[in-house]
Amino acid sequence: MAAADTTRVADVRHGRRLLYIWLGASVVATPIAAFVIGPMIPPGNGSEQGQGQVFDNQVLVAVSAPIVMFVLVMLGYTLIVFRQRDAAAQGAPVRGDSGLQLLWIVITSVTVLALAGFGTYELVKDGSGGGQGPSATFLPADHGKAMDVQVIGQQWEFTYRYPTYGGLETPHLYLPANTLIRLHVTSLDVIHSFWAINLGVKADANPGADNVVYVHTKHPLKLNIRCAELCGLWHGYMFDSAGRVVSESDFKTWIKQQQAEFAAGFKYLPPYATVYHPEPPLRAG
Amino acid sequence: MRSTVAWKIGGIVVGVAVAGILIGFYVANWLLSGPPTYRPSATANRVNITIQTVAAVGPTLSPNPDWVSYLVQKPAGTWERSTIWTVPANSLVHVTVYQFDGDSGLRNPFLAKTQGLVGMATLDGKPFAAINPDNASHTFAIPELGVLVPLEGVADNAKNQCDFAPCDPKSMAHRTITFTFRTGKKGKFRWQCFVPCAAGFQFGFGGPMQTIGYMDGFLNVV
Amino acid sequence: MSPTATHPAHQPFWRRLIGFNLLTAVVLGIGGWYLGWFLGHHITGKSVSYFGDTDQNDISVFLGYILGVIGFLTGLGFLQYPLARIRGYPPSLREKETEGIGRYFGLCTDHKVVGMQYLIGVGLFFFVGGLNAMLIRFELLRPTPVFNAGNYITLVGLHGTMMMGMMTSAILGPFANYFVPIMIGARRMAFPRIESLTFWMLMAAGAILMTTVFFGGFPTGWTGYEPLNVQANRGMDSYIMFFALVGISMCLLGLNMLATVVTMRAPGMTWSRLPIFVWGVISTAILNLLAAPVLVAALAMSTLDRTAQTTFYIPAGGGSQYLYENLFWFFGHPEVYILALPGFGVLLELLPVFARKPLWGYRLAVAGMLGVTFLSWLVWQHHLFVSGINSNLRPFYILSTELISIPTGFTFLCGLMTLWRGSIRFTVPMLFALAWFFNFLIGGLSGIFLSDTPSDVSTHGSFFSMAHFHYTIMGGLIFTFFAAIYYWLPKMTGFELNERLGKIHFWSMFLAFNFTFFPLFAVGFLGQPRRVVTYAPHLQWLNDWASAAAFVLGLSMLVFLYNLVYSMLFARVRAERNPWGSLSIEWQLPSPVPVQNFDTLPTFEGDPYGYGDGPVPVARPAGAPARAS
Secondary structure, three states: OHHHHHHHHHHHHHHHHHHHHHHHHHHHHHHHHHHHHHHHOOOOOOEHHHHHHHHHHHHHHHHHHHHHHHHHHHHHHHHHHOEOOOOOOOOOOOOOOHHHHHHHHHHHHHHHHHHHHHHHHHHHHHHHHEOOOOOOOOOOOOHHHOEEEEEEEEOOEEEEEEHHHOOEEEOOOEEEOOOEEEEEEEEOOOOEEEEEHHHOEEEEEOEOOOEEEEEEEOOOEEOOEEEOOOOOOOHHHOEEOOOEEEOHHHHHHHHHHHHHHOHHHHOOOOOOOOOOOOOOOOEOO | OHHHHHHHHHHHHHHHHHHHHHHHHHHHHHHOOOOOEEOOOEEOOEEEEEEEEEOOOOOOOOOOOOOOEEEEEOOOOOEEOOOEEEEOOOOEEEEEEEEOOEOOOOOOHHHHEOEOOOOOEEEOOEEEOEOOHHHEEEEEEEHHHOEEEEEEOEOOOOOOOOOOOOOOOOOOOOEEEEEEEEOOOOEEEEEEOOOOOOOOOEOOOOHHHHOEOOOEEEEEEO | OOOOOOOHHHOOHHHHHOOOOHHHHHHHHHHHHHHHHHHHHHHHHHHOHHHHOOOOOHHHHHHHHHHHHHHHHHHHOOOHHHHHHHOOOOOOOOOOOOOOHHHHHOOOOOHHHHHHHHHHHHHHHHHHHHHHHHHHHHHOOOOOOOOOHHHHHHHHHHHHHHHHHHHHHOOHHHHHHHHHHHHOOOOOOOOHHHHHHHHHHHHHHHHHHHHHHHHOOOOOHHHOOOOHHHHOOOHHHHHHHHHHHHHHHHHHHHHHHHHHHHHOOOOOOOHHHOOHHHHHHHHHHHHHHHHHHHHHHHHHHHHHHHHOOOOOOOHHHOOOHHHHHHHHHHHHHHHHHHHHHHHHHHHHHHHHHHHOOOOOOHHHHHHHHHHHHHHOOOOHHHHHOOOOOOHHHHHHHHHHHHHOHHHHHHHHHHHHHHHOOOOEOOOHHHHHHHHHHHHHHHHHHHHHHHHOHHHHHHHOOEHHHHHHHHHHHHHHHHHHHHHHHHHHHHHHHOEOOOHHHHHHHHHHHHHHHHHHHHHHHHHHHOOOEOOOOOOOHHHHHHHHHHHHHHHHHHHHHHHHHHHHHHHHHHHOOEOOOOOOOOOOHHHHOOOOOOOOOEOOOOEEOOOOOOOOOOOOOOEEOOOOEOOOO
């Protein structure tokens, strides 16, 4: 009985020391994670959705910091303090502690549920820039007034259509600033993934399917677009940095200029639709 | 006893080393494989390139004789299967295409309009801005430079069509397309065809459409 | 060893080559390949027009592979037993167990031989996959391509497919086959012939995957996404055959493990006394058994799409690529736990031995593994957060994915608390096991970014997710794989591994691993998608850093190889029977373990974790060794 009591006392002594070290480390690490590392994580504030992701990342690194500190501090402490000092020495024959197990289950469950709840809240708020399929569930406010723009993936280029401008198709994406945009992402052949890196937008482009993304642009910006799903030989080259977010008036000018530029081929374009089934569907030749 | 073991081990080591070197050579060769680079002579920042497109590249020019391909004309007048071209920066590249292949049709009709050229492209001598996408046989496109030219195919009922390369522009049915584009900064830019023209492949986009040396290549701007 | 005159080992060398062995198998395999190739061309030559004018004859490739595999397995002697039974001969339960080195080159029903075969075979393909990784990092030294862009994508696919396919057996193959029967007090596996079959199918699969380079490679990476899959060259057929064979092998391996543990435990080996490693194997085996058939079914449909012109996955023909994505990840997410769970088992098995302490919270650890096993069925759509599948269920998948942290956390708690107040010895296997804590911590936490949809939008399909799964799989599985090698190899071969070289291997591998993959999180955040041959020039210095570290990682593997060859072939220091002072039963047996394992089957009287309580007999008779005759 006495031996068990000393074990208990020693446990409490080590445990308390560990707790102090962990608290100290967390007090230092968490603000650094939340306010120094967190804001450095892209996609930045190119859009409201991107900004939401930055906040999300900030929260996640802030929550991660004490967890990392706990495991590292506990591991380091244990390995140093309880290293073998005598070749014959054995450890304490402890096989468990139901109180500690319960505490651990409660703490991890609460953390995990809180994170899941937070992630869900961020997602439900505005869809957070991810592709939501043909009928989006998580809509930002005023989604009725969103401007439609279509992204067409094909091997190996994205082209863009503007249904509000008569179905004009262009090789680069221009978007007006301070506007809620509804992107319809589709593909003509295989699966691509439209990734507008500094808007915080990613949506797979699927053949025969419409994938809707809401994104609220903010200030003028150079867009950095890449394909994020392996789509064949030139997947690595399927990028475009000529796209822009521009002011409302610049956008109008750009539309006029594009309409003039692509007038010659306009009559051949199919009518605007959310999905296309181009020929030949199967084996060519 | 010990020496036999040593001999055995030595034999295994040598065998493994030889096999490793052979496999290493094979892998290196496989990874670095590709068509030869073609470097046209440039005069006063102008380059002329003459190419032909063929429906089947034929057994002499490729291990895949029935693949569709681009060929480039060497100064001596012979044709070579090369899709990696080296051209100078900040210069005009004038391309003449002899188009021997029939039409397949563009998947995205938007690409039937020329983009990013200096002046107009010409088809059999007549300037054009766009073609009917159903008649497209190939496109010559360098997306990073914004260059795109749709190449109209030979009519299905044309006489004396070319079966496989090299095809002779003097005697065989073809279309002639010319265009000029400007190169800017140095770099390695890919070019490709957007028409699903690979016979026998699902969606017409496998095989030659996804292999450098057939319907894909690089423009090395130096 | 006292051979008799008729012993096969004393026949002339050329005579021994004739019979059921690897040589015959390879000959028959190649013969089968050509027969299938010929048949394929014959049946499609006239009737199927689109093959007529192209060389894209997928049917002949598939038939070639199928008949090749059948020939290979026939040559190894897998038809011998069923045919003998059909002809009315009595069944023999075990085959070819006492020959010399020859038994390693054929069908052998001794689970310890199969374990060694697996170790060599899986190790070989691990090094092939690793060399692929070196070449990938070499290409990424520069932002513009050096290699042929198409072959580079094949290279990436080969690396991914090789690792994801073959490494499912990295721990289950060698160590579970070798030690699970011993740990539960059995003389063999429940289905010894199937046990050998799983190994040889895996080897056939690996060889088939590598032949893809002769058929133009495959452009899809390890996921094989449709419809890129149906567009691809005949090299895609190699991928499909590879994964189908791996799937069948995994399924049979899982079945065999479960049957063995359920039916063949010795008296006294109750469920609550099973070594925790066996629980890790059981959890994995459940996933193997249930997940792999889904993959095989998905690939069967791919095969039909590519040969019989069906349109299961082609939207233009009424199919759906989402079907493939769902089926693939319904297999694919359990698959990543198939890779992770054996690592949990090895970790928790090793910690008590080197902390000289009982396993802390045995039931919680088991619950953690089974919890992961269960939850891994409910999370697959987190791979499809931006895929365009209807978004209604996203919150469910956020929740289910993050819930996996709870059972995974059990492993952390049990591991850390096993160390707590122990007497920790920093042996080489222990170092590799301890690295798990750090690696899996980073891997697990980065997983939270990927499970949380808003954060996943930017990280999905980027180098971030690539770094994440290398932290969990390489950091979780490969480190524990090496821990298991350093721990158990002396028992399997009877020779010690050099400890100094082992420590050099560990430190170089651990540091280089972290230097390689940690910067890749940043590379992903900064916008580099996976599997690209070219990237933004401003990311070059981060990529170069990762490449340099990756080459050091590659060198650390050479240290291991050197150690292995040096210790096993040259130094040949006899291992003690129980160098680690383990209480587990396999360490009470001679090294290497004799053919029948035990003279008399043991009766278990407790779990193998009675450290610190004074000498506690694990089994009676306490690991009575069989005589090595």
